[in-house]
Amino acid sequence: PYRRQRQMCIRDSAFKAEAQFTSDASHELRTPVTVILAECDTLERTQPTAEDYQEGVGVIRQQAQQMSRLIGQLLHITRLEQGTQKTCMERGDLTALAEAVCEQQKMIAPEGVVLTCDGPDSVEAQMDVILMTRLLNNLISNAFRYGSGGGHVRVTVRRTGSCAVLSVSDDGAGIPLDQQEKIWQRFYQVDAARSGGEGTGLGLYMVRQIAQLHGGTAAVKSAPGQGSTFTVRIPAE
Numbered sequence: 001p002y003r004r005q006r007q008m009c010i011r012d013s014a015f016k017a018e019a020q021f022t023s024d025a026s027h028e029l030r031t032p033v034t035v036i037l038a039e040c041d042t043l044e045r046t047q048p049t050a051e052d053y054q055e056g057v058g059v060i061r062q063q064a065q066q067m068s069r070l071i072g073q074l075l076h077i078t079r080l081e082q083g084t085q086k087t088c089m090e091r092g093d094l095t096a097l098a099e100a101v102c103e104q105q106k107m108i109a110p111e112g113v114v115l116t117c118d119g120p121d122s123v124e125a126q127m128d129v130i131l132m133t134r135l136l137n138n139l140i141s142n143a144f145r146y147g148s149g150g151g152h153v154r155v156t157v158r159r160t161g162s163c164a165v166l167s168v169s170d171d172g173a174g175i176p177l178d179q180q181e182k183i184w185q186r187f188y189q190v191d192a193a194r195s196g197g198e199g200t201g202l203g204l205y206m207v208r209q210i211a212q213l214h215g216g217t218a219a220v221k222s223a224p225g226q227g228s229t230f231t232v233r234i235p236a237e
Contacts, residue, residue, distance in 0.1 A: 025074055032063040032070075039063075087128040087213055091237055094164050095119040095157045097129065101136045102155055105144075112150035115140070119157030124237035125164040127214060135210045138203040139168040139230050147172035147227070163216075164236040169229040175222040183220065184208045207232070 042048075043056045102117040109115050136155070143153040147170030154169045175183065182188045186205045204218075207230070211218040216234030 025071060029067055029070060032067045035063045036060050081209065087131065089126045089128055091124060092127050092129055092132075094123045094125050094127070094132070094166060095121065097127075097132060098136060098155050098157050098166065101133055101140070105137070105140045109153075110144055110149070113144060113147065113153060114151075115153045115155070117155045117157075120159070123157050123159045123164045125214075125234055126237060127234065128210075131210045131213065135207050135232065136166065136168070138207050139232075142203055142230070143168050143170040143172070143228075146170065159236050160233075162236055163233040166232045166234075167229055169227060171227040174224045174226050175220065175228055176224055180220055180222060184218070204230075 039056050039059050043053065046052075048056060098119060099117050102115055106115050140153060140155065147153055151171045154167075156165075156167045156169070158165050158167075183204050184207075186202060208218040211232045211234065214234040216232060218230065218232045220228055220230050222228035
């Protein structure tokens with residue numbers, strides 16, 4: 001009876017994880033699917049030149065690649081949460097990682113927004129590089145989305161005692177105190193209208209999950225009209 005009960009619990013857990021993954025995937029993939037369908041519709045309704053056709057195919061390929069990355073990342077997170085896949089920890093430089101991610105994010109920053117990265121020459125930590133890259137991309141994208149137009153987004157790395165500390169700050173509208181814990185929940189958005197339809201409410205949930213998988217924490221300090229600072233602490237090397 002005990003074995004049967006345990007097997008039923010395992011099946012129930014697997015079913016819930018699959019259902020949650022399906023829900024997460026449907027939210028994350030909504031935007032690229034919409035772009036692909038719109039681009040296909042445009043190519044079918046018009047008589048595109050060879051240049052237009054190539055441009056359209058490029059857009060479709062880019063969105064399909066994004067979908068592939070999102071599916072892989074969602075699967076990775078789900079497996080990590082279920083304990084079926086371990087993190088790939090290695091000694092790495094958090095400062096170098098932050099600088100590399102910021103260079104990529106500068107290419108897609110909203111017009112007028114200034115992104116800076118500050119930190120010492122090196123802050124080493126045991127980390128899963130793919131997951132930490134995802135974490136930082138989520139925080140920067142969130143700052144772009146909810147920061148002020150023409151404002152600043154600042155990424156900082158430092159070492160405090162035995163912790164490697166990563167912070168992302170913006171000078172946007174800030175988050176009311178009564179919502180600052182809710183933002184870490186799946187699908188919760190402070191103001192969905194401000195996301196321009198791009199937010200899914202999964203980014204910050206993933207940030208906290210990744211931080212916890214590294215034995216660390218993720219927190220926010222914010223006040224209305226004073227911007228927000230998201231801080232992740234993980235054990236330093």
